[in-house]
Amino acid sequence: MLDKLAAIHDRFRNLEEQLSDPSVITDMDRFQKVNKEYKKLQPVVEAYHQYQELLGNIETAKEMLRDPEMKEMAEMEMEELKPQRETLEEEIKVMLIPRDPEDERDVIFEIRSGTGGDEASIFAGDLLRMYSRYFDEMGWKYELLYENEGSAGGYNKVVVEVSGEDVFGRLKFESGAHRVQRVPRTESQGRVHTSAATVVVMPKLEMEDVDIKKSDLKIDTFRASGAGGQHVNKTESAIRITHLPTGTVSESQDGRSQHKNKEIAMTQLLRRIQEQKREEHENKLASKRKSLVGTGDRSDKVRTYNYPQNRVTDHRIGLTLYNLDQIIEGQVGPVIEALQLAENAAKMEEGMV
Structure with missing residues (x-):
């Protein structure tokens, strides 16, 4: 791990020198590319410096253990430093997980009503509102490219272009079938129905x-x-x-x-x-790793929104939350973050770090 961090540190210093090079500064495309990589590596380099300092403090404490007069204080110091080192090492391991280059891309985001007739279209509209509020929270820009409204509200199909930082890296988990269980507005007898809408997230490519x-x-x-x-x-x-x-x-x-x-x-x-x-x-x-994201096929059931129990279940990671009322109003971030953590854990198990 230290070798990887040292190599990243060297690359960071090289980028820092490039950012003060007149030939780079005058080339806007090159400058933006270098600056983007520089900012991406900055948190890792800061963690590396913190880790080096921590290791130095541990070595100092070990030396103090040899002094009978300093031993008690050194032992207390070591008790504090060891957990700090373990925590920081785990954080750095996550930072060193290879990122999919597509994660930084903008996306074409499509929601389409599925089984369930009018209720499915209404649910597609609910999903669009949920995601739009999440986009706002993330500070992303989005533009409505196409809308085909349902006869009772919502949408049969809606397409949005979303741009910003790390857009595909977060939204890629949303591809698949989203199922809703609730009493439709059109249901006069109060029976719970199951309907569905599908989401497709495509990274924009050149x-x-x-x-x-x-x-x-x-x-x-x-x-x-x-x-x-x-x-x-x-x-x-x-x-x-x-x-x-x-x-x-x-x-x-x-x-x-x-x-x-x-x-x-x-x-x-x-x-x-x-x-x-x-x-x-x-x-x-001859080695296909099954991705957490799935195939992106519309038949992949990824999540269920159960209104009577105020419950949301993501079937890929077995996550169940009882705050559907908040999630459907745009607080979908914790679900997406749980999926990111699960993907990182899977990569770590496969020895990518």
């Missing part, structure tokens, strides 16, 4: 991230169809993109403009190609 060429892409425009707002059926704003070497196709008519549809379709296409490449690589290695 072509260089997947290493494909513009010349390999065929882009077609067509007129959007179906419900979705006043912009539909009036212009050829829908986009279809084909990756010629693999035959992978992606299209979007959800955005409010051709530009947004191109962005959504490109994100979907790059994601699909990336997943194909990743699967090919994993098959060659």
Whole structure:
């Protein structure tokens, strides 16, 4: 661990020198990249300095133990320092867990009503409100790209672009089926019904991230169809993109403009190609680690919201909380953080640190 920390410290100093280099300062793109990495390493370096100081204090206390007059005080000092070292070592181990590069990406966030008719659409609207308040709490920016409202309220489908710090790293756990158990507004006899909505979280990717060429892409425009707002059926704003070497196709008519549809379709296409490449690589290695996030398939039931018991259960980690009234109003952070902790623990068990 000390070797890793020393290497990170050397890299941090190198970045610090670059930030005062005139050639870096005048190149805004390079400066932002260097500054971003510098800030990311800063907490680790601070913990490293704290750890070095703690180890130094422990060595001093050990030397004091040899002096009969100082022994009692040294023993008391060691009793305080050892737990501090253990705690700090655990914190540093978490810091050293390799991060998925995609965690820092912005996302395309989709909520779609599932089984349950009108109640499912209403629940999709409840989820959008919950997440929107969470986005606000995190200081993230978000833009509504598409909305198809349900006949009794809520949404049949809604698509939001979310941007900020560590967006995918937190929201990736939300992909899958979310189930609600409650008495619907339309239920006259007070019976509890089960409905569902699905969430899909896609990290925004660029072509260089997947290493494909513009010349390999065929882009077609067509007129959007179906419900979705006043912009539909009036212009050829829908986009279809084909990756010629693999035959992978992606299209979007959800955005409010051709530009947004191109962005959504490109994100979907790059994601699909990336997943194909990743699967090919994993098959060659013959070692697939089951991710906590799951496949992202809409059939993966990830969470149940039970209103009669004021209960939320995340099925992947067996977490049950009895504060649904707070969570549905935007306090979903503790659930997401528990999922992050579980993923980190799994990585540590696999020896990634």
